[in-house]
């Protein structure tokens with residue numbers, strides 16, 4: 330269940346958002362991708378999700394070449410995205426949002442898995458028939474994670490999940506990421522909260538102008554003085 334990205338290119342017209350990016354996520358890893366605004370982090374995740382077509386390179390998951398495939402094929406292959414800004418459906422109920430996560434599933438265990446999400450998040454259970462708009466930002470983030478889990482992924486990608494959350498919810502969110510990882514899911518975590526991301530991840534990549542400029546074990550990146558100067562202050 331490893332993700333292998335090789336020489337990935339994402340371009341919007343003349344803007345080359347991702348340039349020759351090579352990255353891997355091994356089974357059971359938490360890998361973080363760090364970088365400033367505009368470094369290309371969201372473009373990377375959108376290419377992995379199948380929302381944008383890469384201009385070059387290769388995306389292989391679990392031995393399957395997904396490069397030319399659409400978003401549904403990525404979900405079926407076991408890759409789920411928790412998008413930037415959560416992107417939950419605010420006019421739908423909490424329950425309907427969770428069901429959306431399973432829209433590609435053809436099995437009859439969806440309801441059981443949605444109930445498991447309610448066991449994990451009691452705050453969502455008590456609001457299951459309310460519109461998602463009544464949830465706090467932190468609860469909406471939990472709902473976005475829950476919705477991704479309902480797809481039964483083996484790899485969860487999260488795009489700046491801590492953005493805009495209170496410190497308490499940030500702690501809970503990173504706790505949740507560790508928890509689902511301990512249950513066997515691989516994690517690709519895009520963050521601007523460098524400090525928390527490196528504390529949680531096993532390995533990391535630093536993106537600058539669409540290119541990987543540093544990579545390695547999380548402790549080594551955290552100890553890298555120039556890295557600290559460039560990023561840790563902003564975390």
Ligand code: ATP
Nearest residue numbers: 341344345346364365366367368369370371372373
């Ligand atoms: P942020 O933290 O702001 O989301 P990011 O690291 O995720 O930043 P991207 O959103 O991937 O970076 O953007 C990378 C580059 O691509 C930027 O120069 C951005 O302006 C450009 N870009 C992103 N999306 C588009 C688009 N739809 N059309 C044109 N240019 C885009």
